[in-house]
Amino acid sequence: MKIASLFENRTVFSFEVFPPKKTSPIESVYGALEELEVLHPDFVSVTLGAGGSGNGENTIAVAKRLQEQHNILPMAHLPCIHYNKTQIDVILEEFKANGIENILALRGDLVPDFEPTEDFRHACDLIEYIRTKGDFDIAAACYPEGHTEAPNMDIDIAHLREKVEAGASHLISQLFFDNDAFYNFRWKAERAGIHVPMEAGIMPVTSRKQIERMVSMCGASLPRKFTRIIQKYEHNPEALRDAGIAYAIDQIVDLVTEGVDGIHLYTMNNPYVARKITEAVSGIIRSGDKC
Numbered sequence: 001m002k003i004a005s006l007f008e009n010r011t012v013f014s015f016e017v018f019p020p021k022k023t024s025p026i027e028s029v030y031g032a033l034e035e036l037e038v039l040h041p042d043f044v045s046v047t048l049g050a051g052g053s054g055n056g057e058n059t060i061a062v063a064k065r066l067q068e069q070h071n072i073l074p075m076a077h078l079p080c081i082h083y084n085k086t087q088i089d090v091i092l093e094e095f096k097a098n099g100i101e102n103i104l105a106l107r108g109d110l111v112p113d114f115e116p117t118e119d120f121r122h123a124c125d126l127i128e129y130i131r132t133k134g135d136f137d138i139a140a141a142c143y144p145e146g147h148t149e150a151p152n153m154d155i156d157i158a159h160l161r162e163k164v165e166a167g168a169s170h171l172i173s174q175l176f177f178d179n180d181a182f183y184n185f186r187w188k189a190e191r192a193g194i195h196v197p198m199e200a201g202i203m204p205v206t207s208r209k210q211i212e213r214m215v216s217m218c219g220a221s222l223p224r225k226f227t228r229i230i231q232k233y234e235h236n237p238e239a240l241r242d243a244g245i246a247y248a249i250d251q252i253v254d255l256v257t258e259g260v261d262g263i264h265l266y267t268m269n270n271p272y273v274a275r276k277i278t279e280a281v282s283g284i285i286r287s288g289d290k291c
Helices: 003-008 026-037 056-069 085-097 123-131 153-166 179-191 208-218 224-233 237-257 271-287
Strands: 012-017 043-046 074-079 102-106 137-142 170-175 198-202 262-266
Touching (some): 003 012, 003 137, 012 026, 012 271, 026 056, 026 271, 043 056, 056 085, 074 085, 085 123, 102 123, 123 137, 137 153, 153 179, 179 237, 224 237, 237 262, 237 271, 262 271
Parallel strands (some): 012 262, 074 102, 137 170, 170 198
16 A cells, blocks of 8 residues: 555554664564554554665564554655665665565765765655656655755755655655744745645654754754753653653644644654553544545
């Protein structure tokens, strides 16, 4: 099934998981997958590291297991900046052989000690190439507060339009904590002629270390309400976890009320957090379904 078709009649609710590192056994993620299955997400995306840091075999194994043993539609991440066309061809053939037809096409992060290739400098290059290699459904990433390397939002949205014109059928946003930033971005994207479905990426914060790492990577701004939560509960891990879950639920309720196309929950392989949020918003998500 193509994930793009899900947006026709429902508010989509999906998860992201990551496979274990090369040094860890693949079985270490299986328990999390079993617990996520009972939450009935519309699909689950599976990350893949760039270049030599990648865990492509584990990505395919997790995606295949989701589909065959848990009856969950998988989406495989595919970053391109450190891959050449021959390597991408091999990965795409492996996707086909394992029944994986949904791809999140990404430029990917630059990895120290690995030179970028010349074949794919941008995600739109990869999207256009994938379209020539089979009947894949291709999603792309978007950045509500602008990509950290983009000079300004207008240029970033122009690049996003290039991804859509190249063949991206729907979008998944980077995490954000300020819903107004997402609404402003969505409005600007629509004005620029981008009309494909856009899922909002939500990450429940469960530790101060986690938020500091993610903000340094993606540049998400922190609203005053959010920073007060971190400051008040940073020395109480259980309270901070619960407050982070509550904040994410509040974001989702507001987003669904405002007609968001979907919610993509960055689970960090934590079934407890995913379950608490799903239980709280499942009725709200269903109420957002289209007649």
